[in-house]
Amino acid sequence: MLTSTLRSAASRVSATTARRFSSSSGGGGGGGVALPVSLLALAGTGYIFYEMEGLKAKTDDLQVQISGKSNSAFVFIKPHACKGKAGAVEQVLEDKLKEAGIRITDKGEILAESIDKNMYIDTHYGAIASKAVKLKPSELNVPDKGKKEFKEVFGEDWDTAVNSGKVYNAKDGASKLGLDAEGLNKEWSKLTRGKDLIKFGGGFYCGKVKNIYVVNGFYMSMRAAYCNPGEKIRWYTVNWNTDSLSWEDFRSKVLGATDPSSAPKGSIRRTILDDYKALGLESKPNTGDNGVHASASPFEALAERVNWLGKKIEDDGFGKGLLAKGIPKATIKKWSEDAQVTVEGETKDGKTTSVFDTLEDLDADTSLVKVSKISK
Incomplete structure (x- = not known):
């Protein structure tokens, strides 16, 4: 697309140059003034730059729209829930995600030694x-x-x-x-x-x-629950359309509350609690050992993919959206440490809030609108 735009711009500049040259070199009778080649080149460069700037703005806007159409989360089965019957908790998780229309895009496991070494x-x-x-x-x-x-x-x-x-x-x-x-x-x-x-x-x-x-x-x-020899997590990257399921419902209804006994029947955490013996788990799940972790927002999901999976911000779907919104990569990294920020229309003068808190439970499209109001 960029190449064709440059060619188009160059073609228009060449056509203009030709007309000017023709009208000033006799036979045309137009009395035009021939512009020096250097000025024509400069004008052409400026025109192409203008075209490229316009193209970049359109491309960025398109990227934001694309990034906002899909919610992508990082999910993992906690170490205590990896010790049950082989594949049992995984089956519960995968079935529940499928029922909710959530796609699994990748999965794997990370052993304690790697969790410890890489912090x-x-x-x-x-x-x-x-x-x-x-x-x-x-x-x-x-x-x-x-x-x-x-x-x-x-x-x-x-x-x-x-x-x-x-x-x-x-x-x-x-x-x-x-x-x-x-x-x-x-x-x-x-x-x-x-x-x-x-x-x-x-x-x-x-x-x-x-x-x-x-x-x-x-x-x-x-x-130690993650780093003692023999421990591990099983992770998943998942996504779904923002207009089919809100992030808030993903956490409250599909995943379930932090305290699994308060989670709705049929949610992932509640099912693991209700069936923990059949799943082969050694102890009854509780607020800390509640079976499964899932990202609290699209932004935290990005931070978790970068941390746990080594993803690059510029290669991540939501990361691309943030960059297209003009959020510098350095700022994204700073925010990923849950920086204290001010938010236009929310924080009072002299007060700050957690960037994770201000973006919690928002969908990808809403998040990409709100980031413009957060201090850089």
Whole structure:
């Protein structure tokens, strides 16, 4: 298409040039003024650039429309549900997706060793995991209010405790104490808020375990469920037409609530709960071990495909739509870490919100409209 446009533009410029040349070189009697070849070339270049800009705008608009017609999610069977009868939970999931008119476009599995080595689950859990395994205490941004509470509860200054080597993230804390993930979680569960445990912010806790301070000590047990030898997930990429099923209904009716006992009968999570013995699962599903994970929005689905499957933003259907809307790749990457943003018409002056929260449950087409209102 681009080549034909350039040829068409060049043809029109050549025709104009020929007429000008003809009218000024005698025989035409038109008295026209011949333009220098360099000016003609410059005019032609400008015209072609104008044509290309117009074509790009039309192409981007078409890409946004295409990307908005399909909802694409990332779904995986959690490790605990991979331990039942061979293929049983997979059959439930695949049958329920088919009943809802949802297409499975690809599937596979990822073993614990790869999940651990590539920190897939840590990226998946975002800020909670980052504070527990990626960032050192000196790299944490603790608000003044949190530092004040730390001193009130523990009797010493936060910065002093960090500089003296008394504060550890969960991973290093477990190593320092000689505990495995379950051992640290057992000690963490003994802590009491306001006594030996404080909350700095959402998903950001610090507790005193024995003689050291540990940040987000609960996380290592969550991580172990995915990273212990023998564990794995079974993943699916799925899509469906936006006008046939809303994302909100996909999560609430097809997948079911986070607490499977509250999920509607016939939903994926409720079916796994109701039939867990027949499916060969060792324990009854609960809010944490609820059988299946699914993306909370088209944007989170993109972030999850990039994380778990190594997809490139520019090769992803929804990613192409975001780029066509003028959202820079660097911004998409920043948002994928659940950045705090302002949203036109939603957030008050001086206030921010989670980008995941503001896009949650929106369909692809609605999401591609709303992203223009989010701060870059």
